[in-house]
Amino acid sequence: MALLWLAPALLLILGVVVWPAVELVRASLARFSITGLNKGSAGLDNYRNVLANESLGTVLANTVVWVVAVVALTILISLGLAQFLTKDFWGRRFVRWAVIVPWAASLVITARLFSLIYSYYYGTLNAVLLKLHLVHTPVDFLGNDRWIMPSMVAVGVFVSIPFTAYVFVAGLNAIPTDVYEAARIDGASPWKIWRLITLPLLRPAILVATVLNMIYVFNSFPIIYTLNESNPGFAHDTTITFMYKLAFKSAEKDVGQSAAAGLFNVCLILVAVLVYLRVSRWREEES
Amino acid sequence: MSSKRHLPATGLLAGTTAVVLGLAACSGGTGAGSAGGGGGGGSSATKGATTIKLVAAEYSKNHTKAFWDQFAQAYKSKTGNTLQVQIVSWDDIDQQSSTMVQNNNPPDILNLNAYASYAKDGLLYSADEVLSDTVKSDLLDAFVKSGSYQGKMYGMPDLSSARAMFYNKTLFQKAGISAPPKTWAEFQADATKIAGLGNGAIGYGLPLGPEESQGEFSIWMFNNGGDWKKDGKWTINSPENVETLTFLKSLATKKLTQNNPGKTNRQDAFDLFASGKVGMVVGFSPLAGKLDADKKVQYGVAPMPTKADGGTPQTFGVTDYLMAFKKKGNQDAVKAFYDLYYQKDQVNSFIKAEGFLPVTKSGIQEFSGDPKLKTYLETLPNAHLTPTDDPTWDKVKLAVQQNLGTAITGDPKAVLDKLQKSAEAGG
Missing domain, CATH: 3.40.190.10 (Periplasmic binding protein-like II)
Structure with a gap:
């Protein structure tokens, strides 16, 4: 009887999680022609080839920079923004809606929009910078090797802030006001109140926001793929776009290698999340 | 491109596999x-x-x-x-x-x-x-x-489709050029004159970004007597081809092209030409269709210039x-x-x-x-094509698209040597 009630959920899990996972493992063990034709078993060759790829180091380094920079900046900015959004002020409702917009828009469209904003010849950003005499020649945000990653990180932060800020707004609202009152009566300074009351009580929210953001940002595809579109090679790819290019765009054009890279990705993010949770809990025990 | 959001519910695994297996749901055709x-x-x-x-x-x-x-x-x-x-x-x-x-x-x-x-x-x-x-x-x-x-x-x-040299008649007139170039030397001189006009004028729109760099390189190499394959053997790093790519790189170094040609896609180069800033670009009939519809740029179409004096222009089909x-x-x-x-x-x-x-x-x-x-x-009928009849080319083409642009900042010969090696190894 119980099984009858569980069946829909189980079927869903089987279809959406287990089946693709099994297919992914199977694909990673098979040898594929460039056309996609399965030519039998490849053993562990696909895994070996991914590990032997000469761009793997660059790609991994890019991924670390991308995830750490986007998540750290997002958390920092969102903390400030959430404080602001919980204050009572005229037009707060409007501001709250405005903050949600980047989240509501499709990532592909946002990314396209930014590739226009960043454009060397037609971009609004360069037009503004030139008008303000901050630069003398346009900045090649999406072509100059030094600028590509920061430009992409800025967009990543922009689209991650809404979700994160709202998690913090919810967290802040959950802190009882009498704790603050007591602190104020005891004469604590605003900075002390924030550091010793707000921050510790917001801890669960920060933990959740960080873990979810790590996963989302790590798996983010459209921003990097779109903004990095005109750059040859893997110099600015993360593991996710690397995996896509392995399957469809690069000289490898190999679904099997891409599947192997996909499994590495899953392991990578799982390990990263576990490490993060470990470290943050360890601090909790110590404090 | 499909809309793989990086928020919410899509599970980690499902998200990853969707990319790998390219599940149909991501990007349905419009048919x-x-x-x-x-x-x-x-x-x-x-x-x-x-x-x-x-x-x-x-x-x-x-x-x-x-x-x-x-x-x-x-x-x-x-x-x-x-x-x-x-x-x-x-x-x-x-x-x-x-x-x-x-x-x-x-x-x-x-x-x-x-x-x-x-x-x-x-x-x-x-x-x-x-x-x-x-x-x-x-x-x-x-x-x-x-x-x-x-x-x-x-x-x-x-x-x-076949490619040909599109030139901006207005810019040619301003720079005092009477006829489209027939040789590479004339071409370079003309590009220099146009770039010298200032005001954002660009001599030549050179797209060596990943979209179709093999096409741009093909037409230039064919007009220097080069080819991807000759008599059944790969000749990607032949002396003529190295010379051709070095020539294209030198255009960039001399600032005769748009900014960062190694990272410019074909469509971007066409857009720049359609905006009237570019003196010359290698185009094809759909570009002509767009220019005719816009009625903004006065353009002419000419055969490609050749390296040798009095050579027969080759077209890339x-x-x-x-x-x-x-x-x-x-x-x-x-x-x-x-x-x-x-x-x-x-x-x-x-x-x-x-x-x-x-x-x-x-x-x-x-x-x-x-x-x-x-x-x-x-x-x-005499169009010169890429070796699409060789399955290896399907992979070489992708390797070219992903690597050729790096020659603009790197060493053309090294880039071509590497491509030659991977072609000989079967892609």
């Missing part, structure tokens, strides 16, 4: 046919009538779907068979076709810019099986050759393919498809609407009345 595509092509509804499926690339939003829908109707009324049409954008078609083959569910007809790997995998009908003699003898020889793998034709051309997958019971329906497609009023009206060039001898005759196409049509 008319029933999207499921499950049933398999060969299933007969009524005895004698067959349903086949076409997956076609979207050349333009306005014309491609309209043509194929009308074609499916004509096909139905002529043969009684049903043609399901699925139109897929160029961005997605590699991914979609690969997924279909992976799932053992290919369409009956696939429209793509490559075919040799499919022929090599034994998935396709050859022309002997599905093309009638009258059709085959009408195809231009250059395309029969490029469509043949190991002596048999598998890649049936749907349309073609491109053709896409309609290939037929071997499936049980679909051979007659597929043959009927080709018979209808290559009728003059079908194939030529498709090509005309999309602004490309014909693939048949009768098509050349029909198009020869158009003075705008004169430059292209004269060169088309």
Whole structure:
């Protein structure tokens, strides 16, 4: 009887999680022609080839920079923004809606929009910078090797802030006001109140926001793929776009290698999340 | 491109696999046919009538779907068979076709810019099986050759294009240039004059970004006597080719091109030319169509300049393919498809609407009345193509797209040496 009630959920899990996972493992063990034709078993060759790829180091380094920079900046900015959004002020409702917009828009469209904003010849950003005499020649945000990653990180932060800020707004609202009152009566300074009351009580929210953001940002595809579109090679790819290019765009054009890279990705993010949770809990025990 | 959001519910695994397996849900085609595509092509509804499926690339939003829908109707009324049409954008078609083959569910007809790997995998009908003699003898020889793998034709051309040098007449006049350049030396001198006009003028629009760098490099190397392959051997790093790429790099170093040509895609270069900033660019007839519609840029079309003084200009030809997958019971329906497609009023009206060039001898005759196409049509039968008949090229092409642009900041010879090595190793 119980099984009858569980069946829909189980079927869903089987279809959406287990089946693709099994297919992914199977694909990673098979040898594929460039056309996609399965030519039998490849053993562990696909895994070996991914590990032997000469761009793997660059790609991994890019991924670390991308995830750490986007998540750290997002958390920092969102903390400030959430404080602001919980204050009572005229037009707060409007501001709250405005903050949600980047989240509501499709990532592909946002990314396209930014590739226009960043454009060397037609971009609004360069037009503004030139008008303000901050630069003398346009900045090649999406072509100059030094600028590509920061430009992409800025967009990543922009689209991650809404979700994160709202998690913090919810967290802040959950802190009882009498704790603050007591602190104020005891004469604590605003900075002390924030550091010793707000921050510790917001801890669960920060933990959740960080873990979810790590996963989302790590798996983010459209921003990097779109903004990095005109750059040859893997110099600015993360593991996710690397995996896509392995399957469809690069000289490898190999679904099997891409599947192997996909499994590495899953392991990578799982390990990263576990490490993060470990470290943050360890601090909790110590404090 | 598909919309893989990085927020919310999609599980970690599901998200990852969706990218790898390219699940159909991510990026559905915009076509008319029933999207499921499950049933398999060969299933007969009524005895004698067959349903086949076409997956076609979207050349333009306005014309491609309209043509194929009308074609499916004509096909139905002529043969009684049903043609399901699925139109897929160029961005997605590699991914979609690969997924279909992976799932053992290919369409009956696939429209793509490559075919040799499919022929090599034994998935396709050859022309002997599905093309009638009258059709085959009408195809231009250059395309029969490029469509043949190991002596048999598998890649049936749907349309073609040829490249030529587009130049901005207004900028030429301002710079005091009377005629388009015939040699590389003249070309460089002209580009220098235009770049010297200032005010953001760009001598030459050079796209070596990943979109189609093999095309840009092809036409320059052909005009220096170079080629990708000669007498069955890869010649990617031949002295002429190194010289050609070094020349292109020197244009960038001398600031005669737009900013960062190694990271500029073809479309970006076309857009710059259409904005009137660029003196010269290698273009093809769809670019002419856009420029004519905009009426903003006064342009002329000329043959490519050659390295040698008094050389014969070479044009770079491109053709896409309609290939037929071997499936049980679909051979007659597929043959009927080709018979209808290559009728003059079908194939030529498709090509005309999309602004490309014909693939048949009768098509050349029909198009020869158009003075705008004169430059292209004269060169088309002798057009120089990339080695699409070699399955290795399918991989080499991707390697070129992903690496050639790095020569602008790096060492052209090293880049070509590496490409040569990977081509010799079979891609």
